[in-house]
Amino acid sequence: MLEFYTEYWPDYWDGTLVTLRLVVISFTLACIIGVIIAGFRVSPVPPLRSFASGYVALFRNMPLLVVFFLAFFGVGDLGFVFGPFPTAAVALGMYTGAYMAEVIRSGINSVSSGQAEAGRAIGLGFIPLLREIVIPQAVRTVIAPIGNLFIANFKNTAVALTISVFELTYISRKLINETARTWLSLLGAAIIYTVILLFAGWVFRTLEDRYAIKR
């Protein structure tokens, strides 16, 4: 069993690097999209609000696999042909971005309106009000759900194998074919996912503790 992993470790390592690159790019994109769409959703401008609701409705109600195939073959048929990795990174980022927008919106809404009113009453402008009063309180409530999203986004990278991204799950399936040792090949990927995500979970828990209300 161990010989299997020592022999195929280089393959697993290559796959892990692709997965990590995909996670970093897609999750960064998701955060940017999340902030923008959440901003639109709480903005006083009706067209922006409808655009944001439409975006969330579209990406949150489609299976990720369908999003990937549409982004790859559908967009490709329209004449915009991008490679598998960029397509996967953008599609996954847009998908997770919809969830991110909802998390951020609920975080903003969790700060009671009395807080903002009190801030204005002591003479704070819009930006200082957000920076000093609303965001510090909102951050506390969104860290745990963002941690969940990160983990979900990390595992969702596996779907990218369907559009020919050679990430970790793809590698384990390739090894199944080359060695015909099904569960051993998959277990290798499972261990790598678990180790990385346990670490990520620990990071988010630490962040949560740091921002928790000191009582």
Added chain:
Amino acid sequence: MRMRRNRRLGIALVAATALILSACGSDDGDDGGEATETEPAAETEESMAPTDESMAPSEGGTSGGGEAVAAIQESGTLRVGIKYDQPLFGVNTPSGVVGFDAEIATAIAESLGVEPEFQEAVSANREPFLQEDQVDLVAATYTINEERDEVVDFAGPYYVAGQDIMVATGNPEGIEGIESLNTADLTTCTVEGSTSLENLNEMAPDADVLTFDTYSKCADAMRQGRAAAVTTDNVILIGLIDEAPDDFELIDNPFTEEPYGIGVQEGSDLRCYVNGVLQTMYDDGSWAEAYEATVGSAGVSTPEPPELNNEGC
């Protein structure tokens, strides 16, 4: 219902095997012992299972069937893993699964006196399908190779294909053979978890590779200009070209030999039984008929049937 029945059957089979093993006192784990182990099983189970003697082939010293054969006959259905999107070999149509693999599987089921029950098998899940007893046999353009032979057993081969290359009509890139693909400038598409991919990696290591779960997606990728070539067994390519003769053409310069086998569970007596059925089909001309009605319809001449591997039967 079906699962429960199978589990009970499984327990019965394990018990029966244990009894037979202890009775014969044969050394287990010895490959040579397998043939003798299944022999008494056929005798003891004959009285319990309603086997139709006239249906079973009796050529070339193949046994009339052992435990696995009896179990299938008792259940009344032959569970077959087959491709659903492999033109000429296995295509799922409103009127059922059609193609050469479907013809072969149906003939085996007929010989057993049971109904075939098709389930979709994709390249990457064929071994697990057999190992987890989700199907009795796999007839899915299944290339026999050493790695697979270690975890499943193969009856046949019932056809020998060769890996070839499909390009856009007019061959704009001037691809002549596998050597032409060995460059990072050309993208070649094939299917994940296939021997075609392994051969491509070995024989054209510098090629830029695109892989999907089905060849139909490779054809789509070629139409969008994502790939310059698709490589896999020639018969599969012929099927794709058959569907879109204006878009694609075959290089017709095969660079491998791919014997297709019928996958069965490791150590199953079904293997020798299937070989018996295939031999009958070779002899009475129904193999050639099935070929002409399916693969041959795309304009490929009917070859001589390959010699069966009857080792241990």
